[in-house]
Amino acid sequence: MNAIRSQILKHTMPTRQHLTPELWLRLITPACPLWAAPAESSPFQDPFWAFYWPGGQATARYILDNSEIVKNRRILDVGCGCGAGAIAASKMQAKHVVANDIDPCAILVTKMNSKMNECNIETDIRNFIGSECENFDTILIGDMFYDAEFAEILFNWLHKLVKKDKLILIGDPGRHGLTEERRQQMTLLAKYDLPLESCMENNGFTDTALWRLNKS
Numbered sequence: 001m002n003a004i005r006s007q008i009l010k011h012t013m014p015t016r017q018h019l020t021p022e023l024w025l026r027l028i029t030p031a032c033p034l035w036a037a038p039a040e041s042s043p044f045q046d047p048f049w050a051f052y053w054p055g056g057q058a059t060a061r062y063i064l065d066n067s068e069i070v071k072n073r074r075i076l077d078v079g080c081g082c083g084a085g086a087i088a089a090s091k092m093q094a095k096h097v098v099a100n101d102i103d104p105c106a107i108l109v110t111k112m113n114s115k116m117n118e119c120n121i122e123t124d125i126r127n128f129i130g131s132e133c134e135n136f137d138t139i140l141i142g143d144m145f146y147d148a149e150f151a152e153i154l155f156n157w158l159h160k161l162v163k164k165d166k167l168i169l170i171g172d173p174g175r176h177g178l179t180e181e182r183r184q185q186m187t188l189l190a191k192y193d194l195p196l197e198s199c200m201e202n203n204g205f206t207d208t209a210l211w212r213l214n215k216s
């Protein structure tokens with residue numbers, strides 16, 4: 001883990017150039033050599049955690065502006081990436097927060113980002129998709145509808161959880177996996193323009209949104 005930590009420190013930098021400037025996040029930014037380097041020269045395979053995805057930005061922004069949505073709740077941030085959703089929930093007085101990702105680098109950078117923002121967040125590397133999530137009443141999903149097949153599995157699972165009274169918050173900029181039919185089963189809570197740097201990273205997306213999955 002120490003070797004991965006050194007690589008993260010070498011190739012990322014703390015930044016506040018995003019929709020939640022209250023939070024320092026260690027990311028690959030345009031000032032980092034890896035930003036423009038060919039994928040083969042990266043020491044990381046698929047470093048999703050090194051970018052703050054528009055869906056995650058909407059999730060964290062909404063939480064920071066509407067603390068009542070997480071206050072005293074038990075939060076699971078599934079696919080936490082850099083950990084921003086979990087960090088925002090922790091800052092806004094959630095009762096218990098677990099940042100979850102199946103990528104060990106995401107878990108490590110979430111711990112680093114959590115510390116940088118003076119939070120102490122629990123992490124969990126297990127795959128929760130399909131599980132009952134008994135220990136949680138709120139599930140955060142930041143930008144996970146990027147693949148049609150995975151979106152189907154994810155949405156079916158979230159649908160089961162919402163029927164069991166879990167609050168499901170989905171941050172998404174309009175990925176193809178969040179189809180019109182699925183959007184009709186959700187309530188739009190907020191829409192945000194993306195900062196310029198995020199637009200550069202996400203060619204095509206200029207705004208992002210937070211949705212709540214409806215119970216019926």
Ligand SMILES: C[S@@+](CC[C@H](N)C(=O)[O-])C[C@H]1O[C@@H](n2cnc3c(N)ncnc32)[C@H](O)[C@@H]1O
Pocket residue numbers: 048049051052053054055056057078079080081082083100101102103106126127128129141142143144146
């Ligand atoms: C597109 S990134 C979004 C990261 C973060 N939520 C954000 O919005 O910035 C998707 C993340 O989901 C993670 N992931 C993929 N499948 C997962 C699973 N079954 N359980 C937990 N995390 C998963 C990936 O490792 C990646 O970090």
